[in-house]
Amino acid sequence: MEAESSRIAGLDGLRSDARRNRERILVAARAVFAEHGIDAPMATVARRAGVGVATLYRRFPTRDALVRAAFAQQMETCARVLAEALADPDPWRGFQRLVETACELQREERGFPAAFVAAFPDSTAEHAQSRQRAERDLMTLVRRAQAAGALRADFHPSDLAVALLSHCGLVTALPQDRAASRRLVAYLLQSFRAESANGPLPPPSALSLRNLPLTTEVPHKTAHPRA
């Protein structure tokens, strides 16, 4: 089947052109959404991808379709990372692995959502379901590590968002400095350990996975008119 289709050289060339084009649009969309928020003009995405606005709309008729496609792969990665963390028989190691992997993803791929669940509306039932599952899994991971006495009892699930958003800010400021990123992650993980608790913490944030900004620059997004 593979061999047969590759023998039809013309069609194959067209297909891989189309694929490359689509990939280029998705890469551009992630970069633009990361910089300007998901309300960034479609025209900006088209320009960055080097395709016409008409081509962009032909492939992705709505902004929503583009957003979903752009982050589909990352949603999958997040689900995999969470599943692996939960599968770890050592509750602390599972929790640590989640934080380290999420930060590694932020470091290696700028434009990766600031947190594990993107802030765009639940456009599909499928997406709402994935998010609910992610929330439940994160909660399990936290409770399990606390029950084992490894994660401090006053750790609040919103602290995960605090950690990921701070780290995202650091790698945005210093995209080349892996040492700084690793150092921050190590400090945070040590401060999350039960035996490191050396005093009470101020009250936790009201942040939840539901109201996280997608990127560190979302506050400016209203400054960009829609295309």
Next chain:
Amino acid sequence: MEAESSRIAGLDGLRSDARRNRERILVAARAVFAEHGIDAPMATVARRAGVGVATLYRRFPTRDALVRAAFAQQMETCARVLAEALADPDPWRGFQRLVETACELQREERGFPAAFVAAFPDSTAEHAQSRQRAERDLMTLVRRAQAAGALRADFHPSDLAVALLSHCGLVTALPQDRAASRRLVAYLLQSFRAESANGPLPPPSALSLRNLPLTTEVPHKTAHPRA
């Protein structure tokens, strides 16, 4: 003398108009530099301040003069905060006060330099001197808290920059969420305590006060053409 000059109503009105104008330009400059880096177009600053480009150049003939004026007050604040921290007879409390006050300034005034010393070139001997003094004072603060056995021995001066840049990223993402900011500061300070050290840290960053980005958005600054 005060009374006499205020009796010359016309002159006084002119003077306070000019003062207000100057203040408006400086506020706009800090906001624009914070968003786009110090290479942001002068025209953007003028537009934000609601004055003409000619007026802006009449008051600040060079970008450098504007940058220095915009941050003069903050440099002064930094110097005062550092002096107060050094004056604290308890080395840990001095160190903690520095971190907390710097983060509070980042939280209360967006556009405050990401770190204590701005990244613009040493345009004047005076500025170079202030920076050297700040570097020396920070080092003294760190060494003193380590000598007292309160700050962990593997704390590296660049970790201060890591902490301030992460916190800056967090308050940029969540400008309204003071709880998140306080929570991060508390975790970081606890992880810096000698008794919290529960394992080795990865090698420190090569960051120094000399090569800090001024804002979290400096990496994008080349996207903004100069005026």
